[in-house]
Amino acid sequence: xxxxxxxxxxxxLEGKAALVTGAASGxxxxxxxxxxxxxxxxxxxxxxxxxxxxxxxxxxxxxxxEANAGAVTAARERFGRLDVVVANAGVQHVAPIEEFPVExxxxxxxxxLTSPFVLAKEAWxxxxxxxxxxxxxxxxxxxxxxxxxxxxxxxxxxxxxxxVRTLALEGAEAGIRTSAICPGYVRTPLVERxxxxxxxxxxxxxxxxxxxxxxxxxxxxxxxxxxxVAEVVAFLAGPAGRAFTxxxxxxxxxxxxx
Numbered sequence: 001x002x003x004x005x006x007x008x009x010x011x012x013l014e015g016k017a018a019l020v021t022g023a024a025s026g027x028x029x030x031x032x033x034x035x036x037x038x039x040x041x042x043x044x045x046x047x048x049x050x051x052x053x054x055x056x057x058x059x060x061x062x063x064x065x066e067a068n069a070g071a072v073t074a075a076r077e078r079f080g081r082l083d084v085v086v087a088n089a090g091v092q093h094v095a096p097i098e099e100f101p102v103e104x105x106x107x108x109x110x111x112x113l114t115s116p117f118v119l120a121k122e123a124w125x126x127x128x129x130x131x132x133x134x135x136x137x138x139x140x141x142x143x144x145x146x147x148x149x150x151x152x153x154x155x156x157x158x159x160x161x162x163x164v165r166t167l168a169l170e171g172a173e174a175g176i177r178t179s180a181i182c183p184g185y186v187r188t189p190l191v192e193r194x195x196x197x198x199x200x201x202x203x204x205x206x207x208x209x210x211x212x213x214x215x216x217x218x219x220x221x222x223x224x225x226x227x228x229v230a231e232v233v234a235f236l237a238g239p240a241g242r243a244f245t246x247x248x249x250x251x252x253x254x255x256x257x258x
Contacts (some may be wrong), residue, residue, distance in 0.1 A: 011238040014039030016130075017079035018237070019071060019123070021062055021115065022089030026188030027138055030226035031086055031233045038234060043075040044257070063110040064088050064231070068118035070073040082126035084237045086137040087116035087160075092151045094191055094197035105152040112156035113163070120167055128174040134237050135171070137164055138229065139180040140160045143219070149201045159231075163249055168246025177245040179236050184252035185214055187223040219254025 020034050022028035023044035030045045044055030051057050058074055060067040075082050091111055093104040116137050127133025142150065143157035149240040164180040169179060185191050191214065199209040215221045232251060235241050250256060 011038045011234050013234070013238055016083040017041040017043075017075060017081050018084035018086060019043045019045060019075045019119070020086040020088060021045045021071070021119070022053065022138075023055060023057075024048060024053060026190060027183075027186060027226045027229050028055060028086075030230040031088065032222075033039060034227070034230035034234050035084070035086075035237070039077045040084070042076060043071065043124065045071045047246060060198055063107055063146040065118045066113065066116050069122045072119060072122040076126055081130065082123055082138065083121050084134045085123045085127070086136045086138065086193050086233055087104060087119050089115060090138070090190060092150070092153055092194055092197075094194060094201050096149055096201065097151050100111075100151055104215050108125055108152035109156050110157075113154065113159045116160055117163055120163070124176075127171070127176045131175055132239070132242070133171070133176040134241070135164070135172070135176065135178040136233055136236055137180045137247060138233075139164075141182050141184045141209070141255045143180060143247060144250070145217070147217070149198075164248075165246045172245070177232070177236070177242060179241070179244050180248045181229060181232055181236075181247075182227050182245040182248045182250045182256075183224050184218050184255045186229060187225055191223070217250040217255040219257060224253065226249065240251045 018040050020032045023032045025047035032042050035042050036054045043058050045058045049057035060071050121255035137160050139160045140157045142154045143161045146154045161180045164178045193255040195206050198213045199206045
């Protein structure tokens with residue numbers, strides 16, 4: 001038996017369908033690979049989808065509510081069902097509050113908070129029909145703690161946890177479980193692009209910014225791998241994750257233990 005078949009048997013996800021946002025790279029790509037490997041049909045949504053990546057590529061600008069609704073409709077029409085939504089798409093901007101552009105705030109909040117809300121709103125009937133629907137948001141340790149110079153990102157991620165808690169109460173009778181995965185720093189292009197910005201904001205070299213800023217909150221001074229986050233998504237999406245709803249799932253290398 002192939003490893004993918006073994007994983008699919010273990011997770012009992014075969015024949016189900018998922019929508020994953022931010023699927024072209026980083027966590028989203030790893031999640032898409034993991035779920036397709038378990039036998040799921042996956043619509044891989046991104047602003048610039050990878051036609052050679054895992055899943056079925058779908059192009060959408062998720063700062064638009066209409067684009068979020070369109071992605072849900074596309075998944076339901078393509079697969080005839082929708083069992084799992086993974087709201088992962090993200091963007092970052094690092095700047096002191098007095099220099100933080102309002103348009104950056106609006107973009108970040110639209111993508112990190114409004115997009116998950118619209119995805120949930122539009123997918124809710126399908127998740128209810130699934131009988132075991134899952135709504136999984138990739139939040140962050142920044143949904144539980146703050147860092148300077150990230151006003152929009154921290155605010156949006158705190159909001160995502162509130163959204164997930166609300167959805168858990170609304171979905172309980174229908175069997176819909178909702179979770180907010182809260183990783184620390186993950187080895188993704190989004191994190192790598194932060195290093196020069198953090199260096200400028202803190203007036204450090206890029207090497208010192210990685211050590212003194214990026215990894216400083218971690219008790220364990222290591223980046224998390226995207227595949228590790230994907231394993232948690234697969235666990236929550238399967239029957240073993242049925243007791244997890246309405247709460248953050250923390251995997252932050254000890255960041256919030258302090």
